[in-house]
Amino acid sequence: MRPFAYLSAPDVATAVRAVADDPGAKFLGGGTNLVDLMRTGIERPDTVVDITSLPLAEVEERPDGGVRIGALVRNGRLAAHPLIRARYPVLSQAVLAGASAQLRNMATVGGNLLQRTRCPYFYDRTAACNKREPGSGCDAIGGFNRSHAVLGVSGSCIAAHPSDMCVALAALDAVVEVESVRGVRRVPLASFHRPPGDTPHVETDLSPDELVTAVELPPSPIAANSRYRKVRDRASYAFALVSVAAALEVRDGAVTGVALALGGVATTPWRAREAERALLGAPATEESFRRAAEAELAPATGLPGNTFKIELARRAVTATLRRLLTEGSPA
């Protein structure tokens, strides 16, 4: 690995100052993505600012009934936290569906938000990749694209967003708190990740010197009845081909509340607004679920390797909603 200077930041002010003053510096959390990318030479920081000593590792209930998750809460702790299990089961399930237990013990919530794509052409430094090297092209578009996105794609990039956690956060209307030397601001998860467009190397709304300090979950009357379903090539420890985060409320046979987001199929954690619109007020039936899924996937564009995901996503959405209707919450 390329040598770098190391600084362990004792407080947030020191951390954000250190990165603001040094354009070659990067924050280091659990290391499960950044250390790997540094070893392959895709990330090449001159200075690594270790933030794991910062006091940002608590999950706290807020007065409004929502929850504030510190950016350094480890993924495994988040999934196991009693408040998350009971009130936001979709988030527990999504986190548990990702990576391995070892990685979840290391990976932080902030790091998961900033996790980079697992597109094999992004990782292969001999391949053309506009995300890794702007302007170099995209070998995935004409290559092996079985794992790639069908929603939110551009002519520059079709890399799928890899996170499970973020899919649940998208469905839960999470808000990301970020801090820099300029102060604190809040970014809704829906605008945190950017679609690739012509600049696939710009992946989030953050400036390089902004530190994720927390994720806030607003109180949600429907989140207690929520589930995550992940479809993948192996039973465990694999990235999603398709995943669905869903929360559902049904009264007198009609859908009175719904939140839906998709993973594995899109370039960003994909809030399924079209499907939600189709579902609200509709009878809670298999037919409505299917029609909502079709509405969401209508703009999907597949390539020879990944067109199968479009029908797979329709079925996964339908099946997840059906299970929520018939079995209810996993909490």
Place this chain on the structure above:
Amino acid sequence: MVEVRLRVNGAEASLDLPPQVSLLDALRERLGLTGTKKGCDQGACGACTVLADGERINSCLALAVQYAGREITTIEGIAGDGPGHPLQRAFVRNDGLQCGYCTSGQICSALGMLAEHGAGMPSAVTEHLCADGLELSDEEIRERMSGNLCRCGAYNGIVDAIREFAAAEAER
């Protein structure tokens, strides 16, 4: 160079390391603790699994400097000087290995896994997230151990060994 004070298997070691040295390389190359194996070196195989304050981690993705002051336990610490840890002996009895390269990681991971299960942590196959007294079924063992690959395919023996050890521990 940074000075890194590691606590490994109950002993203190002070090392001068470049910050890019992984915990795995520090254990193997600097401390001579070669029981912990380097498989993929990218967090995909679990061969490098060790315990940090009792929690299982992939030591290949851990910078040694980030683990200063934490209590690191490797297979050498688990084995002790006698006939081996009961879980090691269960692996031998149940053919939980062929080549043995993944075994150190499997055993560290299994001990971490049993602690997580004992603390009531759910897994991706747990039906009811908030249920008490979660049974450690074979399905649960397989899911919870999915971060440790075995290229010899000794998975059936590994599950048998872990189940046998966990049952014996529950008896005690």
